[in-house]
Amino acid sequence: MHLNKKITVITSLFMAVVVLASMTLKQQPQPEAPLTNLKVLPKKLTHKQVDKVMGEWAASLGVRCGYCHVRDEAARKTDYASDAKPEKEMARHMYKMMVTINKKYFKAGEKDSLGMVKLTSVNCNTCHNGKSKPELTVPKPAGFGPPPGGAPGARPQGAPPVGAPPAGAPPAGAPAGAPRQG
Numbered sequence: 302m303h304l305n306k307k308i309t310v311i312t313s314l315f316m317a318v319v320v321l322a323s324m325t326l327k328q329q330p331q332p333e334a335p336l337t338n339l340k341v342l343p344k345k346l347t348h349k350q351v352d353k354v355m356g357e358w359a360a361s362l363g364v365r366c367g368y369c370h371v372r373d374e375a376a377r378k379t380d381y382a383s384d385a386k387p388e389k390e391m392a393r394h395m396y397k398m399m400v401t402i403n404k405k406y407f408k409a410g411e412k413d414s415l416g417m418v419k420l421t422s423v424n425c426n427t428c429h430n431g432k433s434k435p436e437l438t439v440p441k442p443a444g445f446g447p448p449p450g451g452a453p454g455a456r457p458q459g460a461p462p463v464g465a466p467p468a469g470a471p472p473a474g475a476p477a478g479a480p481r482q483g
């Protein structure tokens with residue numbers, strides 16, 4: 302390659318880099334519009350930080366953003382600042398409850414650098430576990446039978462549980478023929 306040609310190649314490469322660099326600079330994001338309606342989350346959170354929290358909430362409840370946020374049909378986009386959906390207000394309520402539980406019952410009221418109370422013990426997922434509306438379930442009492450799976454201390458199969466009344470007997474203390482309590 303002639304020296305001349307070399308210089309031309311190097312110059313054009315250099316120009317290309319300058320052009321590319323100026324293009325990326327121009328594409329820098331505009332300063333974000335401020336979040337206008339934070340009532341329970343720390344106001345200093347950035348969009349990115351709020352989005353992360355929101356993503357966690359949505360995943361904990363097994364829902365999309367639109368479960369709590371109303372869509373502005375005219376503008377053809379979600380209006381995140383709007384409080385039109387009751388689910389959003391409920392979520393605020395839940396957030397406050399969750400912070401109180403952590404602070405009061407787990408002494409975990411410490412805040413991180415963003416001013417968020419550290420969720421060391423209970424978060425949305427503890428109760429919701431992927432469901433928007435956790436149902437109240439009351440498990441069948443475990444009783445005094447053998448532990449599952451023949452663990453140490455398991456009693457032989459078929460033996461009645463310790464202290465169990467013979468089949469058909471009324472509960473201890475109940476007069477014969479009385480309706481069963483509870």
Ligand code: HEC
Pocket residue numbers: 335336337338339340341342343351352355356358359362364365366367368369370381382388389390392393
């Ligand atoms: C379970 C309900 C719920 C879900 C699901 C949810 N959000 Fe939110 N979002 C809220 C609540 C409540 C607030 C207000 C927080 C406050 O008052 O501090 C909020 C606030 C916001 C804000 C700030 C709006 C402003 O200007 O103040 C943005 C942005 C946002 N959410 C985005 C999202 C995105 C994106 C998703 C989906 C990944 C999402 N949200 C899912 C409940 C929800």
Ligand code: HEC
Pocket residue numbers: 358362388389391392395396399423424425426427428429433434435436
């Ligand atoms: C201590 C358990 C617990 C925690 C923690 C919790 N929730 Fe809930 N949440 C519930 C229960 C229980 C219900 C159902 C209440 C009912 O059916 O009346 C519920 C209902 C809701 C609902 C209303 C659902 C509907 O369709 O009616 C929303 C929204 C919600 N929670 C959001 C959240 C968010 C967001 C968080 C975390 C910031 C959270 N919850 C943390 C227990 C919890």
